[in-house]
Amino acid sequence: MPPKSKPPGKARAPAKRKLAEEFPRGEVLTDTAKKQWILGEPIGQGGFGLLYLANENSSGTVGKDAPYVIKVEPSDNGPLFSELKFYMRAAKPDLIEKWRKSQKLKYLGVPKYWGSGLHEKGGSRYRFMVMDRFGTDLQKVFEENGKRFSRKTVLQLGLRLLDILEYIHEHEYVHADIKASNLLLSYKNPNLVYLVDYGLAYRYSPEGVLKEYKEDPKRCHDGTIEFTSIDAHKGVSPSRRSDLEILGYCMIQWLCGSLPWEDNLKDPNYVRDLKIKSRHNIPDFISKCFSTNDTPHEMIEYMEEVKSLEYNDKPSYQKLRTILQLGLKSIGSKDDDKLDFFISVNELASKSTKKKTKRKLTEVSEESGGDQEVIPTKRGRGRGRGQGVPSKTEANGLKEKSPARKKRSSSKKILVETGTQTSPAIGRGRGRPKLMK
CATH class of the missing domain: 1.10.510.10 (Transferase(Phosphotransferase) domain 1)
Known part of the structure; x- marks a missing residue:
């Protein structure tokens, strides 16, 4: 017997997730391989996670041209944990590079996984993952x-x-x-x-x-x-x-x-x-x-x-x-x-x-x-x-920090303004957190 339809408005609400605390610039995170990463400014936020510009830990600060982004969310939340399974199994840089060479490809459009781990602050635990920065x-x-x-x-x-x-x-x-x-x-x-x-x-x-x-x-x-x-x-x-x-x-x-x-x-x-x-x-x-x-x-x-x-x-x-x-x-x-x-x-x-x-x-x-x-x-x-x-004013679950306006050329051709900053989403495909600058 087919399932009965549910009356409008009676669908089960998604489980509530904890909000992510905003970390100060310069916060250092240590991944499971003991590699340290330093956070820059947050460039995207959603109901349960934040995205930051990031770089490998050094004496310098994280500038606007940082090559990495880090997604941070409370460890009790599920989206990042689910996606991490794929990245850790199939998106390690050496795996991608080996495949690219074997197939004689100029590049392969799969984001590279650079590290992940848990971070404790203020009595709370947070999960994080490091990825490439995108446009x-x-x-x-x-x-x-x-x-x-x-x-x-x-x-x-x-x-x-x-x-x-x-x-x-x-x-x-x-x-x-x-x-x-x-x-x-x-x-x-x-x-x-x-x-x-x-x-x-x-x-x-x-x-x-x-x-x-x-x-x-x-x-x-x-x-x-x-x-x-x-x-x-x-x-x-x-x-x-x-x-x-x-x-x-x-x-x-x-x-x-x-x-x-x-x-x-x-x-x-x-x-x-x-x-x-x-x-x-x-x-x-x-x-x-x-x-x-x-x-x-x-x-x-x-x-x-x-x-x-x-x-x-x-x-x-x-x-x-x-x-x-x-x-x-x-x-x-x-x-x-x-x-x-x-x-x-x-x-x-x-x-x-x-x-x-x-x-x-x-x-x-x-x-x-x-x-x-x-x-x-x-x-x-x-x-x-x-x-x-x-x-x-949101980008797949993350509110834009400073949404850039797209421009039209004087020749009446519609073009891409590649200066707008986004980054890969991490989540269950429902509130896709891409970062916007």
């Missing part, structure tokens, strides 16, 4: 570009993400929450992009033993509602094919501006049913997202390849790369390692004439049953399990 996130860039990226840029982002996903998959994990707000540009080089926030990362193959396909009604719709996989909508633990499906939805949204189910993200069963319907007829799905003259056929091929995967299949990452590379070739371009986020007003106007995508299901599949819990999730940065959207 702005792609959601801000996407919105400033009128919610469009060029086809070349999207295909290049897809290629970089395939590199990242192959690495984390080979190290027994899947990410499960790929989206623009979890993609950060390098602090020094805006052509380098990194996938952050491993709060929902799942170890799908511990010690090489694959998890079995199992639907769990209590876990339905985990992730970010507009992008999450069909498996996740059914309460199945994420898999490699789930990550690739999520990436497909992201690329399609970046190209056309919105997905067909974005008109009703408050109803996760509606979103799930439209995704299932779209998978049954991928060419029709793509045609609803694009006008006839700008259909990216590589997206059809990509989604068809993902559709062919069984739950525990190992994907052919190279085949998927080839599909995207042929897409670049079809528009007379190539992967030149340069992410061009400029987009002209004329191009935006041209893309705005695409076919409207907001269609409602005329027939709801019997699978929904009409009595699963409806979880309110807001558009743009909505999440499963009833999480809302942070205000414009």
Whole structure:
């Protein structure tokens, strides 16, 4: 018998978390390897953690050009502890560098783990983790570009993400929450992009033993509602094919501006049913997202390849790369390692004439049953399990200290201001703490 829906407003509230105390500049933290780190100014804060500029302990102070950030939260809280498991197993600098060389990659967009530990102050204990410092996130860039990226840029982002996903998959994990707000540009080089926030990362193959396909009604719709996989909508633990499906939805949204189910993200069963319907007829799905003259056929091929995967299949990452590379070739371009986020007003106007995508299901599949819990999730940065959207003065759960305003060039091209400071989120994928300066 399917579970009864819960009346609005009766959902279980998340467990309360302790607030993080703000440490003074110059506070020294010692990690588990006995390495010392010195804190600079806090550059982001949320309800349960703080992010600081940081450097290796030295006689000098931590300046605004510090290369590291440290997330600190009370040790009783869970988000950082959950994410640490991934970083300690799969994000050590030597592991990443070894893989990069073996695959002959110029870089790999996985944040490096530099250390972690516990710190006591004022009778309280705090957990901390040291990471690289990053620049702005792609959601801000996407919105400033009128919610469009060029086809070349999207295909290049897809290629970089395939590199990242192959690495984390080979190290027994899947990410499960790929989206623009979890993609950060390098602090020094805006052509380098990194996938952050491993709060929902799942170890799908511990010690090489694959998890079995199992639907769990209590876990339905985990992730970010507009992008999450069909498996996740059914309460199945994420898999490699789930990550690739999520990436497909992201690329399609970046190209056309919105997905067909974005008109009703408050109803996760509606979103799930439209995704299932779209998978049954991928060419029709793509045609609803694009006008006839700008259909990216590589997206059809990509989604068809993902559709062919069984739950525990190992994907052919190279085949998927080839599909995207042929897409670049079809528009007379190539992967030149340069992410061009400029987009002209004329191009935006041209893309705005695409076919409207907001269609409602005329027939709801019997699978929904009409009595699963409806979880309110807001558009743009909505999440499963009833999480809302942070205000414009917040960055994924962390309030901006001094939010920088984005600028428009005099030539009427929308551009990225890479001086805005952000850093990787650490948490359960719900209140993603990225740092903003």
